[in-house]
Amino acid sequence: MPEIKKYLSIVALGANRDKLARDLVGAIGRRGCEISECRITPLGDHFSASMLLCGNWSAMGKMESALPGLAEHLGLSVQFQHSRPAEPQSDFRPYAAEVVAPQQPRLLAELLDFFTDQGTSVIEVSCQAYDSGLTGAAMCTMHMAVHVPTNHHPQTLRDAFMDVCDDLHADGLLDPIKT
Template sequence: MTTPKNFLVISALGKDQPGIVKNLSKKILDEGCNITDSRMTVLGGEFAILLLIEGPWNTLAKLESAVPELQQDLGLTIICKRTEGRVQSSNQLPYLVEVVSMDHPGIVNKLAEFFSERQINIEDMTTSSYSAAHTGTPMFSVHLSVGIPSDRQIAVLREEFMDYCDALNLDAVIEPIKG
């Protein structure tokens, strides 16, 4: 019989500075835990971290009790939440969605609305703003991973999505995630 795995999600935010990842990951390792999934990025002048930590329940409890000290030492605001391991749905097809357009408010909301209305889960999203190479025009880029129910007709969904994006003047691609 296998022992159930124990997981803790840590969300941390603080002023960007060298050494945050080193110090936080060292504390996690020292407490006998392991980082199994993570997202880290600089947003403005702030460093944001999302970590999925795995470990025996007692080591996760020790890590949770060390949060006030970690917040003080690293200058971070930290939130912890216990969770379970993710159950992969066998009836979901992983697809990549990429969208680029001139920047304007509401792009993320419109994309979320399209997928939500079709009961398609957005599993991961990254956005960025940048200036077009020769013109300096403000541009916006969105990369999504979505789980499409396997009973959906992909060709119909793709056509609906492309028509939707065309109406919003968004340049878009939707394709299966390979490998």
């Protein structure tokens, strides 16, 4: 009988320091867990990690019991919940949306509203503000992974996206993700 895997989602945040990612990943492995999905990135001067761990019930029990002490030892704030892997969605096509625009307080909200109104699902967002090296202007880049229903006409969605980008004084691209 195959062993049933259990899943645990964790989110960790703390002051950034050398080797923090290595220490966290190592502690997870020592408890018999695998990392199924992981995103580790700095947020300002902080370390952030989102992970989906998997393992047998014994490894998950060890991990869950160890997390409070591990968080204290590593100087992290950690939240966790039992979870499951995402269900495959064959009735969607993956697209990548990229936007470069002047920094605006509602830019992300406007783009999320657009994709929601189009019946698509934004599944991942990455944003970064920066000052232009050439002009010093406050700018922003956004990368989004979007699930587009297979019954949507791609060019119609792309044209509507370009119209929204024009309204926001942004440059944008919407292309299929080729995997």
